[in-house]
Amino acid sequence: MIVQHELEIRTNGRGIYDISRDVQRFVGESGLKLGFCQVFIRHTSASLMLCENADPAVLRDMEAFMSRTVPDGDPLFTHTSEGPDDMPAHVRSVLTQSDITLPVRDGRCALGTWQGVFVWEHRYAPHTRRILLTLQGD
Amino acid sequence: MIVQHELEIRTNGRGIYDISRDVQRFVGESGLKLGFCQVFIRHTSASLMLCENADPAVLRDMEAFMSRTVPDGDPLFTHTSEGPDDMPAHVRSVLTQSDITLPVRDGRCALGTWQGVFVWEHRYAPHTRRILLTLQGD
Amino acid sequence: MIVQHELEIRTNGRGIYDISRDVQRFVGESGLKLGFCQVFIRHTSASLMLCENADPAVLRDMEAFMSRTVPDGDPLFTHTSEGPDDMPAHVRSVLTQSDITLPVRDGRCALGTWQGVFVWEHRYAPHTRRILLTLQGD
Numbered sequence: 001m002i003v004q005h006e007l008e009i010r011t012n013g014r015g016i017y018d019i020s021r022d023v024q025r026f027v028g029e030s031g032l033k034l035g036f037c038q039v040f041i042r043h044t045s046a047s048l049m050l051c052e053n054a055d056p057a058v059l060r061d062m063e064a065f066m067s068r069t070v071p072d073g074d075p076l077f078t079h080t081s082e083g084p085d086d087m088p089a090h091v092r093s094v095l096t097q098s099d100i101t102l103p104v105r106d107g108r109c110a111l112g113t114w115q116g117v118f119v120w121e122h123r124y125a126p127h128t129r130r131i132l133l134t135l136q137g138d
Numbered sequence: 139m140i141v142q143h144e145l146e147i148r149t150n151g152r153g154i155y156d157i158s159r160d161v162q163r164f165v166g167e168s169g170l171k172l173g174f175c176q177v178f179i180r181h182t183s184a185s186l187m188l189c190e191n192a193d194p195a196v197l198r199d200m201e202a203f204m205s206r207t208v209p210d211g212d213p214l215f216t217h218t219s220e221g222p223d224d225m226p227a228h229v230r231s232v233l234t235q236s237d238i239t240l241p242v243r244d245g246r247c248a249l250g251t252w253q254g255v256f257v258w259e260h261r262y263a264p265h266t267r268r269i270l271l272t273l274q275g276d
Numbered sequence: 277m278i279v280q281h282e283l284e285i286r287t288n289g290r291g292i293y294d295i296s297r298d299v300q301r302f303v304g305e306s307g308l309k310l311g312f313c314q315v316f317i318r319h320t321s322a323s324l325m326l327c328e329n330a331d332p333a334v335l336r337d338m339e340a341f342m343s344r345t346v347p348d349g350d351p352l353f354t355h356t357s358e359g360p361d362d363m364p365a366h367v368r369s370v371l372t373q374s375d376i377t378l379p380v381r382d383g384r385c386a387l388g389t390w391q392g393v394f395v396w397e398h399r400y401a402p403h404t405r406r407i408l409l410t411l412q413g414d
Contacts, residue, residue, distance in 0.1 A: 002310050002413055004381060034140050035274065036176065038312060040379045042388030044328045050236040052182045052228050057217040061225050062232065064214050069207075069345075076340050079333040087337050090328050094338065098326040098391075099377050101237050103178045103272040105142060110270055112180030115236075132386055134379040136311065136413065137140055137274065172278050173412065174314065188374040190320045190366050195355040199363050200370065202352050207345075239375050241316045241410040243280060248408055250318030253374075275278055275412065 001138060003030045007131040011046070011121035014085070016059045019131070020116045023102070026133050027109055035137010037102045037109050039117060042130045045089035046121045047096040053116030066092055089122035096120060104137060139276060141168045145269040149184070149259035152223070154197045157269070158254045161240070164271050165247055173275010175240045175247050177255060180268045183227035184259045185234040191254030204230055227260035234258060242275055277414060279306045283407040287322070287397035290361070292335045295407070296392045299378070302409050303385055311413010313378045313385050315393060318406045321365035322397045323372040329392030342368055365398035372396060380413060 005026050011017060027037050041048050052058045070091045073084035080086055100117065102109040111117070119129055143164050149155060157177075165175050179186050190196045208229045211222035218224055238255065240247040249255070257267060281302050287293060295315075303313050317324050328334045346367045349360035356362055376393065378385040387393070395405060 004310060004379065034142060036272065038377055038379060040377070040386070042386065042391060044326065044388070044391055049232055050182065051232060055217055055219075058225065058228055061215045061217050062229065065208070065229050068214065070341070076344065077337045079331055079337050081331075087334065090334055091338065091341050094325055094327060094372060096232060097235075097373075101176055101178075101239055101377055103142065103176060103270045105270070110178070110180065112182070112268070115180060115182055130388070132379045132381070134312065172280060174410065187370055188320065189370060193355055193357075196363065196366055199353045199355050200367065203346070203367050206352065234370060235373075239314055239316075239377055241280065241314060241408045243408070248316070248318065250320070250406070253318060253320055 001032060003135045005133045007133060009119050009129045009131060011129060012126050013121060013124050015121055017119045018116050019119055023117050024109055027104055027135065028107060030135050032104055032135045032137050033107050035104050035135065037104050038134045039100045040132045041098050042132060044093050045123050046119060046129050047093040047098055048100050049096050049118045049120050050100060050115055051118055052114050054114055085124050092122045139170060141273045143271045145271060147257050147267045147269060149267060150264050151259060151262050153259055155257045156254050157257055161255050161271065162247055165242055165273065166245060168273050170242055170273045170275050171245050173242050175242050176272045177238045178270045179236050180270060182231050183261050184257060184267050185231040185236055186238050187234050187256045187258050188238060188253055189256055190252050192252055223262050230260045277308060279411045281409045283409060285395050285405045285407060287405060288402050289397060289400050291397055293395045294392050295395055299393050299409065300385055303380055303411065304383060306411050308380055308411045308413050309383050311380045311411065313380050314410045315376045316408045317374050318408060320369050321399050322395060322405050323369040323374055324376050325372050325394045325396050326376060326391055327394055328390050330390055361400050368398045
């Protein structure tokens with residue numbers, strides 16, 4: 001069994017968005033019991049992350065760390081045509097993930113208790129992000 | 139053919155643990171000849187890494203680099219309820235991997251000669267880490 | 277359907293090499309319509325990256341960022357037997373990817389418009405890098 005579905009996520013600009021429920025819903029509706037759910041973001045200025053899903057402070061600290069490590073408007077960068085968040089968005093994407101494969105067990109993604117799937121929008125402006133889900137298994 | 143197996147790794151606190159042998163053993167026993175072995179860690183304060191497997195100094199340097207880049211007790215962090223290693227553990231996990239897919243060829247994961255699969259425990263305290271292995275192929 | 281193919285990429289030393297065309301060609305010739313194309317690099321001093329594929333300045337900035345974040349010859353490192361780029365190459369590999377899974381749709385990897393697949397050679401010297409492509413699906 002192979003099923004594919006494109007998810008559209010509308011972001012409100014830079015921030016971290018939990019898509020765990022969307023992913024689990026698609027797996028549940030597909031009827032897949034055992035196998036993989038692959039999550040792929042078709043962009044290079046927004047990315048995917050598996051992270052703690054309980055305390056909102058974790059996501060704020062994650063953003064604070066990334067902002068310090070990859071500063072907006074860093075004079076190191078020459079690719080600045082779309083603004084001070086342009087090149088940092090590409091670097092942040094490379095330091096995190098664009099593809100995540102989740103194991104499916106008993107008809108659900110076998111995430112840990114405190115593990116969520118997130119889209120990280122790295123641009124200031126709102127965007128529509130296309131995420132391709134592909135299931136394979138029995 | 140799809141087979142799934144949960145591996146439990148008992149860590150002695152922060153450090154890097156080679157699980158290549160466990161992964162290869164499971165692939166060998168499954169009888170899978172061609173396909174994928176997916177490794178997934180069900181935690182957000184320990185992670186997975188593919189890294190050089192010959193010189194222990196590589197793993198020490200890796201830890202030294204990460205400790206400097208994501209300092210324990212960094213005043214930037216507000217999510218500190220479990221101690222100075224709490225939020226750094228989440229950041230380290232995001233900067234490395236939670237899911238790794240290995241190609242299987244001739245009944246073995248086709249790792250390079252110097253390539254090992256590691257669990258990186260980021261917390262000071264010992265933990266039991268659950269790792270889900272999922273094989274798919276012929 | 278499962279097909280595997282080893283790609284050899286000859287690098288001219290440190291730099292970023294676009295392999296999108298090689299990957300798409302293999303998928304096209306395989307006849308796979310729906311499923312996965314998994315890309316795996318069998319080395320720990322060169323890695324894989326999904327990144328913007330239009331402006332060469334993005335790749336230069338990416339290299340500049342990584343050179344600053346993981347300095348060659350950093351006195352922190354003790355694993356230096358092969359030179360000042362030895363340990364940094366391992367760290368850079370861990371901060372990026374060694375395995376990437378791409379969804380296949382309509383007979384092609386469903387990359388975004390501006391998304392390319394790259395090999396990042398982290399060593400100064402030219403190397404031959406072996407990349408294993410594994411396709412699974414219908």
